[in-house]
Amino acid sequence: MTTEHLLVARGLAKRFGGLVAVDGVDFAVPERRIVGIIGPNGAGKTTLLNLLSGALRADEGTILLDGADITRRNAAQRAALGLRRTFQNIRLFGGMTVLENVVVGMHAQTRGWIAGGILGGPRVARAEQDAFDTALAVLDALGLGTRVDHLAGSLSYGEQRRVEIARALASSPRILLLDEPAAGLNSAEKRAAAELIRTLPERYGLSVVLVEHDMDLVTHTCSTVSVIEYGRPLCAGRPAEVFSDQRVIDAYLGTAVAR
Amino acid sequence: MTTLAPSPPVETEPARRASSPDAASRRTAAKQVGVLVAVCLLVILAAPSDYSVRIATLVLVYAALAMGLNVVVGLAGLLDLGFIAFFGVGAYTYALLASDLHDIHLNFWVLLPVGMLVAAMLGVLVGLPALRTHGDYLAIVTLGFGEIVFILLVNLDRPVNITNGPQGVLGIDLPSIGGWEVGKEGVFLGAFGLTPTMQFFVLATLYVAAVMYCALRLRDARLGRAWRAMRESEAATSSCGVSIVRAKMSAFVFGASVAGGAGVLTAAWYGSVFPDSFLFSESIKVLAMVVLGGIGSVWGALAGALMLVLMPELLREFDQYRLLIFGLVLVLVMRLRPQGLFGSRSPGIRAPGTLGNRIRRRLRRPTDRGGRS
Ligand SMILES: Nc1ncnc2c1ncn2[C@@H]1O[C@H](COP(=O)(O)OP(=O)(O)OP(=O)(O)O)[C@@H](O)[C@H]1O
Numbered sequence: 001m002t003t004e005h006l007l008v009a010r011g012l013a014k015r016f017g018g019l020v021a022v023d024g025v026d027f028a029v030p031e032r033r034i035v036g037i038i039g040p041n042g043a044g045k046t047t048l049l050n051l052l053s054g055a056l057r058a059d060e061g062t063i064l065l066d067g068a069d070i071t072r073r074n075a076a077q078r079a080a081l082g083l084r085r086t087f088q089n090i091r092l093f094g095g096m097t098v099l100e101n102v103v104v105g106m107h108a109q110t111r112g113w114i115a116g117g118i119l120g121g122p123r124v125a126r127a128e129q130d131a132f133d134t135a136l137a138v139l140d141a142l143g144l145g146t147r148v149d150h151l152a153g154s155l156s157y158g159e160q161r162r163v164e165i166a167r168a169l170a171s172s173p174r175i176l177l178l179d180e181p182a183a184g185l186n187s188a189e190k191r192a193a194a195e196l197i198r199t200l201p202e203r204y205g206l207s208v209v210l211v212e213h214d215m216d217l218v219t220h221t222c223s224t225v226s227v228i229e230y231g232r233p234l235c236a237g238r239p240a241e242v243f244s245d246q247r248v249i250d251a252y253l254g255t256a257v258a259r
Numbered sequence: 260m261t262t263l264a265p266s267p268p269v270e271t272e273p274a275r276r277a278s279s280p281d282a283a284s285r286r287t288a289a290k291q292v293g294v295l296v297a298v299c300l301l302v303i304l305a306a307p308s309d310y311s312v313r314i315a316t317l318v319l320v321y322a323a324l325a326m327g328l329n330v331v332v333g334l335a336g337l338l339d340l341g342f343i344a345f346f347g348v349g350a351y352t353y354a355l356l357a358s359d360l361h362d363i364h365l366n367f368w369v370l371l372p373v374g375m376l377v378a379a380m381l382g383v384l385v386g387l388p389a390l391r392t393h394g395d396y397l398a399i400v401t402l403g404f405g406e407i408v409f410i411l412l413v414n415l416d417r418p419v420n421i422t423n424g425p426q427g428v429l430g431i432d433l434p435s436i437g438g439w440e441v442g443k444e445g446v447f448l449g450a451f452g453l454t455p456t457m458q459f460f461v462l463a464t465l466y467v468a469a470v471m472y473c474a475l476r477l478r479d480a481r482l483g484r485a486w487r488a489m490r491e492s493e494a495a496t497s498s499c500g501v502s503i504v505r506a507k508m509s510a511f512v513f514g515a516s517v518a519g520g521a522g523v524l525t526a527a528w529y530g531s532v533f534p535d536s537f538l539f540s541e542s543i544k545v546l547a548m549v550v551l552g553g554i555g556s557v558w559g560a561l562a563g564a565l566m567l568v569l570m571p572e573l574l575r576e577f578d579q580y581r582l583l584i585f586g587l588v589l590v591l592v593m594r595l596r597p598q599g600l601f602g603s604r605s606p607g608i609r610a611p612g613t614l615g616n617r618i619r620r621r622l623r624r625p626t627d628r629g630g631r632s
């Protein structure tokens with residue numbers, strides 16, 4: 001874990017009452033790589049993402065982004081620093097248009113508060129214009145160009161997943177945490193999602209942490225995969241190695257959910 | 260579905276914005292405020308009596324309040340049950356600093372921003388502890404705050420007389436513009452043949468127009484987007500880089516200062532203030548206007564104010580059945596248009612419309628405690 005790593009977590013732990021959801025996880029994400037996290041249901045993957053994104057405070061451990069300690073930063077501050085995420089259960093702003101959803105994601109790129117919002121002014125106006133243009137471009141790139149003026153809540157499930165990714169992408173994040181982005185997609189959509197995710201690092205110059213159950217998708221996209229079970233790291237390595245590891249097979253068979 | 264990976268050249272260009280979003284929002288807001296002012300102009304031209312102008316002014320005061328509360332409740336999704344206290348604080352700011360009570364006679368145009376500022380500062384004071392916690396805590400805190408303000412207004416006449424207690428403050432100064440007193444026969448706008456009542460109607464129109472412009476502009480601006488997003492999912496909104504506490508605080512304080520300004524205006528108009536005007540039931544009345552008009556809609560706030568002020572007036576002749584009819588109409592409106600007169604139904608939740616389902620959906624509010632996602 002040297003400075004080449006964009007995101008480094010050491011000894012992360014989170015307890016819910018007596019339940020230890022995440023138990024001493026070390027984790028590092030290199031620049032422009034896709035790192036997978038897999039594990040059976042309830043293993044603590046989402047909790048780990050919540051700790052990384054700041055949605056939850058870690059009981060123990062430290063998190064470094066680009067060498068800077070962000071353990072005490074909240075979710076909004078981490079987002080502004082370029083650490084962005086999507087949610088396992090889609091959380092769009094259903095009553096707002098697709099375009100507005102993405103522009104909300106660009107909060108750090110837009111300007112103005114109460115006075116700025118009322119009066120406008122060149123600085124505010126230019127930032128708004130740039131944000132809307134960027135948002136449109138990203139939506140175009142994700143094949144949502146015809147949906148920009150639709151209400152987000154009216155889109156199909158697969159489209160909503162893409163809007164969530166667009167919302168995070170438009171702010172030019174340094175690192176993107178994806179929580180089961182292919183869950184609930186049909187096989188064609190899954191292939192498309194895999195292709196999208198695989199190309200993210202080079203197209204947008206970012207790293208991806210991918211939580212996913214779908215082995216094909218993980219094999220297709222990730223350079224390395226970490227397996228966690230009962231909140232603890234089980235093993236890590238290249239996807240092919242990991243999926244043939246007996247411990248991993250046992251872990252998945254043990255809970256009988258090799259989806 | 261199409262492939263999504265390599266950006267395919269899109270043939271049907273999405274509706275590119277012809278002009279900048281900021282300019283578009285400015286135009287929209289200006290247009291709508293223009294409509295409002297035009298309607299107000301018609302009212303003053305067509306008003307059959309001084310009494311009807313007075314009622315219209317009252318509608319405007321409540322409209323300002325409802326538009327302010329609409330930002331808090333409708334856009335930001337914060338339940339404020341003590342809203343009228345900010346109105347009261349504004350009214351008393353003017354009453355105490357522009358009357359014979361303490362023999363202080365500051366100018367209306369100085370006190371208008373002062374009243375807004377005092378209300379805003381109180382908003383910060385109340386909001387700071389309440390907004391850091393989740394959900395319904397704010398409702399309780401604001402409810403308590405409203406009661407405290409009321410009790411202070413009633414009791415701050417001893418040992419030192421500050422508010423003059425339950426007797427209220429009488430003989431409040433008329434606002435003056437360049438030496439002309441608004442609301443006095445023959446001077447200022449009276450030169451245009453406007454009665455004193457009409458002059459206050461003009462003042463109220465200006466205030467509501469300003470509030471409406473601010474509300475419309477904010478709704479579509481960065482802050483308003485954050486408010487509307489926050490109402491749907493706090494977890495997602497903070498994951499977008501928005502500080503939830505700051506966004507909530509801004510909505511709360513904005514609403515408070517709008518109410519404070521309306522208070523100053525009303526105190527100057529009535530020439531007297533009494534603590535009884537700032538009871539809990541008044542908070543509920545303004546909240547009812549927001550809900551009736553359609554939560555989140557600026558025009559809805561105006562419509563709600565219109566309805567809740569006019570209906571009791573129109574129903575006067577029904578005497579003892581007045582409240583009954585009033586209540587029935589309210590129930591009917593909410594039954595037929597649950598989203599309010601001007602509200603739009605939330606998308607995505609396409610309702611199989613059994614009543615049970617609807618009630619259940621209403622009760623089931625998204626819980627965003629950051630935990631499981
Ligand atoms: N906010 C919470 N309060 C209490 N317990 C929680 C909370 N969030 C998660 N847990 C528990 O922590 C454990 C890990 O949950 P988590 O959601 O992280 O699993 P996961 O690996 O994402 O599972 P899945 O594959 O089903 O998404 C589970 O036992 C879960 O019940």
Ligand SMILES: [Mg+2]
Binds near residue numbers: 045046047088
């Ligand atoms: Mg999960």
